[in-house]
Amino acid sequence: MKPLHIDTNSKxxxxxxxxxxxxxxxxxGDLRRDEQIPSINEFSEQYLLSRGTVEKAYKELRDKKVILSVKGKGYFIYRTDVNMPLRVLLLFNKISxxxxxxYNAFVKTLGEGVFVDLHIHHSNVQLFDSLISNHLGDYDHYVIMPHFYEQPERVLQIIRQIPEQQLVLLDKDLPELGGRYAGVFQNFxxxxxxxxxxxxxxxxKYNSLVFxxxxxxxxxxxxxxxxxxxxxxMHDFNFSVMEDGLEMTAPxxxxxxxxxxxxxxxVNLVKICRNNxxxxxxxxxxxxxxxxxxxxxxxxxITVISTDHEQMGITAAQMILEKGTERVKNPFKLILRNSL
Incomplete structure (x- = not known):
C-alpha cells in the first residue's frame, strides 16, 4: 500500500x-479488492497517530463496506465499486x-463523472481565506488562480494548507510557495x-507606444x-503609461x-479614432x-497578444487526470492583423 498523505496540522x-x-x-486503483491494509496498530505507528483516531476511521470504512475485518488475519479491501467522483474546487479571480x-476546456477535458465547483475570489484575501478554510478536505483537487495584490505572505499561508498533491496553480506561478505542486502559468x-x-x-511605423x-x-x-x-x-521607443484606463476624453x-x-x-479607443x-x-x-x-x-x-486559454484549461485538467506535479509555461502568441 502506497504511503498516504496525512496532515496533522490540517483543519x-x-x-x-x-x-x-x-x-x-x-x-x-492503488488498492484492489482483497488487498490487505495495515492493522490499526501498524497504521497508528507508521503515521504517529493515536490508536483511537485510526480505529474511528476504520470503523467508518467498515460501515461503508470499503474494508472488511477478518478475525485473526486483519483488514482487507472489500468493495472497489465505490461511487467517488473526483471533486474539484476551481477558484478564479474574476469572470471574463x-x-x-x-473553464470550458478544463471541464471538457476532465470528462463526465467529475464534479467541478467554480467560485470567484475577486482578489480578496479574506474571501479567499474563507473559501479555502471552509472547504479543506471537501475536494480532491484545488485549482487556483493566485492573482492577489495585497498580503502576499497571508496568501501563501492560506495556500500552504492544501496538500501539495491536491494543488494546481493556474495562470500565475508562485515560486516563493515552495514544494512540489502542479501549475500552468504565464510569464507575464x-x-x-x-x-x-x-x-x-x-x-x-509609429512614433511612440502607449500602454x-x-x-x-x-x-x-x-x-x-x-x-x-x-x-x-531596449528598442528606443518613446513611450508612456496611461493610468486608470482610457476615457473618451483621452488625447x-x-x-x-x-x-x-x-x-x-x-472600445473607447476605437470610438476616439473614429470621432477624430x-x-x-x-x-x-x-x-x-x-x-x-x-x-x-x-x-x-485587431492585432492580439494572448496566451492560449483553451490550452491552459486542457493542461490543468490533464495534470489532475495524470497526477502531474510539473509546472508548465502556457503558450503565448502574437496574432498580427490590420490594426497594427
Whole structure:
C-alpha cells in the first residue's frame, strides 16, 4: 500500500483524512479488492497517530463496506465499486470571456463523472481565506488562480494548507510557495516582451507606444507593464503609461500605437479614432490583450497578444487526470492583423 498523505496540522479531522485517502486509493486503483491494509496498530505507528483516531476511521470504512475485518488475519479491501467522483474546487479571480474559455476546456477535458465547483475570489484575501478554510478536505483537487495584490505572505499561508498533491496553480506561478505542486502559468513580463519583439517591424511605423493600464478597479499583474517598459527601453521607443484606463476624453494622436488590456478601453479607443478620423492601422496602431472571436473580425482584425486559454484549461485538467506535479509555461502568441 502506497504511503498516504496525512496532515496533522490540517483543519480536516485526521480520521476523515484517513477515510478519504483510502477511498481515493481504491478509486485510483492503488488498492484492489482483497488487498490487505495495515492493522490499526501498524497504521497508528507508521503515521504517529493515536490508536483511537485510526480505529474511528476504520470503523467508518467498515460501515461503508470499503474494508472488511477478518478475525485473526486483519483488514482487507472489500468493495472497489465505490461511487467517488473526483471533486474539484476551481477558484478564479474574476469572470471574463477568456476565463470562460479556460473553464470550458478544463471541464471538457476532465470528462463526465467529475464534479467541478467554480467560485470567484475577486482578489480578496479574506474571501479567499474563507473559501479555502471552509472547504479543506471537501475536494480532491484545488485549482487556483493566485492573482492577489495585497498580503502576499497571508496568501501563501492560506495556500500552504492544501496538500501539495491536491494543488494546481493556474495562470500565475508562485515560486516563493515552495514544494512540489502542479501549475500552468504565464510569464507575464517575458511574454509581452517577446510578443512585442515579434511585432517590431509593424511597431516601427509609429512614433511612440502607449500602454493603457486598467488601474485599480481592474488590477492586472504589474509584470505586464514592466515587460512593456523594458521592451520600449531596449528598442528606443518613446513611450508612456496611461493610468486608470482610457476615457473618451483621452488625447489620442496620429503616430501612436496603443497596447490595451481591458476591452472597455479598446472600445473607447476605437470610438476616439473614429470621432477624430484617425485610421486604425495607419494613423494609430492597436494591440489588444487576449484573443476573442470578435477581435478576429472587428475592423478587419485587431492585432492580439494572448496566451492560449483553451490550452491552459486542457493542461490543468490533464495534470489532475495524470497526477502531474510539473509546472508548465502556457503558450503565448502574437496574432498580427490590420490594426497594427
Amino acid at each position: 480536516v479531522p485526521v480520521y476523515l483524512q484517513i477515510v478519504d485517502s483510502i477511498m481515493a486509493a481504491v478509486r485510483d 470571456n477568456y476565463k470562460k474559455q479556460i 513580463e517575458k511574454d509581452i516582451y517577446e510578443a512585442l519583439y515579434e511585432a517590431l517591424p509593424s511597431l516601427k 493603457v493600464n486598467p488601474g485599480n478597479i481592474m488590477p492586472y499583474p504589474p509584470e505586464i507593464r514592466k515587460g512593456f517598459q523594458y521592451f520600449c527601453r 489620442v494622436k496620429a503616430g501612436q500605437a496603443f497596447i490595451v488590456i481591458e476591452e472597455t478601453d479598446l 478620423a484617425l485610421a486604425i492601422g495607419k494613423d494609430v496602431g492597436i494591440v489588444s490583450y487576449n484573443e476573442t472571436l470578435l477581435k478576429e473580425v472587428l475592423l478587419d482584425g
